[in-house]
Amino acid sequence: MESSRSRKRTRQELDSTGDPPPEREVVARGGASPPWRDDDRDGHYVFDLGENLTRRYKILSKMGEGTFGRVLECWDRETREYVAIKVVRSIRKYRDAAMIEIDVLNRLAENERYRSLCVQIQRWFDYRNHICIVFEKLGPSLYDFLKRNRYQPFPVELVREFGRQLLESVAYMHELRLIHTDLKPENILLVSSEYIKVPSSKA
Known part of the structure; x- marks a missing residue:
């Protein structure tokens, strides 16, 4: 995912x-x-x-x-x-x-x-x-992405997009009568292996 x-x-x-x-x-x-x-x-x-x-x-x-x-x-x-x-x-x-x-x-x-x-x-x-x-071959996990950005909060737009894709993929698995029993940041992979910096929320 x-x-x-x-x-x-x-x-x-x-x-x-x-x-x-x-x-x-x-x-x-x-x-x-x-x-x-x-x-x-x-x-x-x-x-x-x-x-x-x-x-x-x-x-x-x-x-x-x-x-x-x-x-x-x-x-x-x-x-x-x-x-x-x-x-x-x-x-x-x-x-x-x-x-x-x-x-x-x-x-x-x-x-x-x-x-x-x-x-x-x-x-x-x-x-x-x-x-x-x-x-x-995919990019880093969501956990690694967070760690690289020193655990800075994600922008709301990015959280919405992550959430949308996660819900769609889990719903698809449920249609197949499959249950993901280990859903966590370490098991969610980004496509790109390039380093992406999260925009700072500080003024």
Whole structure:
């Protein structure tokens, strides 16, 4: 779910190999997958920046980590876009939960009208006993946005727009008989990753 959405744009500053611009490069490893290694003690996939997650995706950074797994920023060599991949822990209960999540995400994507309000799944795959869910890459969470602006109050117009989009997306989920059980600023994503400063309310 996100606010002020616009269609995602592919970056144009690409080299002839289809890899990200030089400043985003970390360690070149060609198109091969890294050698097999054990997961960490919590079942998380162990990786190095610059490695590949299958031959298609190049790992650029870790965007976040939660109970179910880690989210990695990757470069999609096929579509030539940046994506966010949720790599689920290799533990049975989390793998089972991930399959339910995939089903829910596919249901949310069925209605074109509401695709602009709910995060979009692109595909999923099973890699080395980890369910990997590929999402469009979005911007910071509403919480990060607040934090960057030192928790300044939002202008009323912005609050209204956030509220409108949230209510529309939740209403759509209810039409599908789905309930969002973890609605909080950390789970509301903005479309743009660019830093936006909230106008000061002080005179």
